[in-house]
Amino acid sequence: MEHKILFTGTMGAGKTTAIAAVSEIPPVRTEVRNNDASVAKATTTVGLDYGELTLDNGERLRLYGTPGQMRFDFMWRILARGALGLVVLVDNSRPDPLADLEVYLDGFAELIEKTACVVAVGRMETHPEPGLEAYSQRMQDKGVLCPVLPANVTDPQQVVQLLDLLLIQLEA
Amino acid sequence: MPVPGLSMNTPVAASRARRPLLSFSVEGLPARDELLFKSLVRLLDHRTHQHWAWQVEDADLRVVGDKLAAAPPEVDPADRPVPLLTIGDTPPSRGPFLRLPLHADALEAMLNRLGAMVVHARELGLAAASRSRNEQAARSEEYRLLRWPSSTLLDTTMRMKLATLLASRPASLQALQQRSNASAQECADFISALERAGFVASSGGGHGATGFANSRAPESIWPDSHIATGNEAPHAAPSAPRATVEPGLLARIRSRLGLLSSGPRA
Numbered sequence: 001m002e003h004k005i006l007f008t009g010t011m012g013a014g015k016t017t018a019i020a021a022v023s024e025i026p027p028v029r030t031e032v033r034n035n036d037a038s039v040a041k042a043t044t045t046v047g048l049d050y051g052e053l054t055l056d057n058g059e060r061l062r063l064y065g066t067p068g069q070m071r072f073d074f075m076w077r078i079l080a081r082g083a084l085g086l087v088v089l090v091d092n093s094r095p096d097p098l099a100d101l102e103v104y105l106d107g108f109a110e111l112i113e114k115t116a117c118v119v120a121v122g123r124m125e126t127h128p129e130p131g132l133e134a135y136s137q138r139m140q141d142k143g144v145l146c147p148v149l150p151a152n153v154t155d156p157q158q159v160v161q162l163l164d165l166l167l168i169q170l171e172a
Numbered sequence: 173m174p175v176p177g178l179s180m181n182t183p184v185a186a187s188r189a190r191r192p193l194l195s196f197s198v199e200g201l202p203a204r205d206e207l208l209f210k211s212l213v214r215l216l217d218h219r220t221h222q223h224w225a226w227q228v229e230d231a232d233l234r235v236v237g238d239k240l241a242a243a244p245p246e247v248d249p250a251d252r253p254v255p256l257l258t259i260g261d262t263p264p265s266r267g268p269f270l271r272l273p274l275h276a277d278a279l280e281a282m283l284n285r286l287g288a289m290v291v292h293a294r295e296l297g298l299a300a301a302s303r304s305r306n307e308q309a310a311r312s313e314e315y316r317l318l319r320w321p322s323s324t325l326l327d328t329t330m331r332m333k334l335a336t337l338l339a340s341r342p343a344s345l346q347a348l349q350q351r352s353n354a355s356a357q358e359c360a361d362f363i364s365a366l367e368r369a370g371f372v373a374s375s376g377g378g379h380g381a382t383g384f385a386n387s388r389a390p391e392s393i394w395p396d397s398h399i400a401t402g403n404e405a406p407h408a409a410p411s412a413p414r415a416t417v418e419p420g421l422l423a424r425i426r427s428r429l430g431l432l433s434s435g436p437r438a
Contacts, residue, residue: 003421022429055424084417116340132323140319145339147332148320164431165336167422172340172351 004062005166006079006111007049008104009089014122014153015065016049018089021156022163023051023063048075076107085116085166089153090135092127098138105142112144116169118162120151192291192357193364194222197231200240201259205272209235209259209279216280222287223364232290238262238269255286294357314375315363316342321371325362330354334362342375 007015019027030048049065064079066072080086088104090097101119105112121135135148147165151158196213198206213224224233231254238260256267263269270282317338326332330352337343337351348359366372426432 003418003425053425053428055421055428057424059421059424061425061428084421132320136320136322145317145320147336147339149323149326149332160429160431163425163429165332167426167431168333168336169340170417170422172337172343 002062002082003055003059004064004079004083005085005087005163006064006066006083006108007087007089008066008076008108009068010091010094010100011047011068013068013089013091015068015089016047018087018120018153018159018162019049019051019063019065021153021159022053024053025051027051027065070103070107073107080108080111083111083115085118085170086111087162087166088117088119089151090119090121091123092121092130093123097121098130098134101135101138102142105139105144112146116166117144117146118165118169119146119148120153120158120162121148122151122153124150125152191221191223192287192294192361193225194233194287194290195225195227195231196233196235196257197227197229198235200237201235202237205237205259205274208274212274212276212279213283216276216283219280220287221284222291223368224283224287233257233286235259238264255289257282257286312344312346314342314344315348315366315372316375317366317372319371321366322369325365325369325371330358331362334359335366338366338372 007018009015016027016029028050030050047065048067049063051063053061053063055061064083066076066079086104086108088101088108090101094100108117111117119135119139121132124132132148132150139145139148146169149162149165151162153159153162198209201209210226213220213226217223233255235257236259238258258264258267258269259274260269260272263271268282268286270278315338317335320339321335326335334348334352334354337348343351345356345359345363348354348363349356352359354362363372367374
């Protein structure tokens with residue numbers, strides 16, 4: 001049986017870095033050809049990150065970083081099937097990070113409702129606004145209640161903490 | 173493990189958020205003096221080491237007028253003595269006393285002294301308040317997180333864990349304590365802080381009842397043993413039955429990540 005945890009977020013939010021921080025293999029970046037006709041560059045590719053952990057019974061926990069762009073949301077649905085939970089990485093230095101968050105809360109609404117979710121906000125030390133309160137409020141508006149905290153995913157310990165919060169929700 | 177990104181909390185804010193919640197009742201004081209006393213306690217709240225809240229009875233501290241103080245001391249149903257603070261013109265033969273008119277500095281010092289005693293007694297399991305009827309009711313009352321709390325309230329890893337547990341599903345103090353391995357006092361203080369900040373609503377028959385249905389029953393305090401009845405309380409968080417997780421999987425993931433077990437069963 002496949003066990004997986006998803007990392008999602010915009011390009012550059014740190015999905016590959018977060019997976020690399022805990023994966024026992026170097027993250028594999030799978031290139032997926034873009035078939036979206038509305039995009040001029042037919043050869044544009046998007047990244048699907050993959051890492052894994054071997055559990056003590058030999059089973060594998062797979063860590064997937066989803067393509068960030070919304071036009072690949074059909075892949076989000078495929079990846080979300082059977083996932084244990086979701087880590088949403090938000091880059092606070094982007095123009096409208098709250099809108100970014102909404103995209104992923106909507107795109108993964110079913111997974112969030114059925115499993116667990118953690119929202120990790122990156123680059124808050126250089127871009128403190130919007131603050132965590134704004135995230136909490138926006139999540140409440142969307143009917144989502146889950147941990148939201150600042151995180152630097154270059155620090156493996158912080159990535160482990162995000163996973164810990166995910167597990168706590170699943171255990172509750 | 174330190175909670176990342178919590179540096180915005182000042183030590184003062186953090187220590188205030190962790191203050192124990194204690195209660196006091198007032199008897200035998202003229203209405204004006206009683207009102208003045210309660211007002212002064214509220215005004216001193218930013219200075220006292222504990223957060224003091226008035227309640228009608230079964231409080232951690234009985235504040236009595238000097239005429240009433242002559243009566244035999246009250247004991248709670250478990251025969252534990254309730255600290256008595258006498259206020260008036262005539263000091264009692266024994267016990268703490270404050271003379272009228274009240275002075276803020278003297279009251280602050282007295283509250284801190286008595287508060288420390290009550291907290292210490294609680295830790296020793298001797299305090300009446302720890303067994304008061306109100307507290308018993310509060311322990312069975314369920315608390316529902318309304319939204320993710322302000323980071324100033326999440327200044328420790330344990331508080332982050334408690335909030336995460338509450339975000340997942342409503343819980344009573346007792347259930348929260350069992351699931352988190354936190355102390356009863358730690359859970360109660362956190363819930364009090366959440367209540368004061370308006371991040372949590374209580375359900376059940378106690379004060380502030382909101383009429384929410386009970387959360388899933390029976391309580392599942394063991395990792396990997398989720399039981400869904402579909403009888404959830406209204407909740408902003410996941411309301412659909414949570415996907416079943418293979419038994420032992422979460423513990424294996426924890427082990428692989430070097431995380432300690434989060435539940436009571438290590």
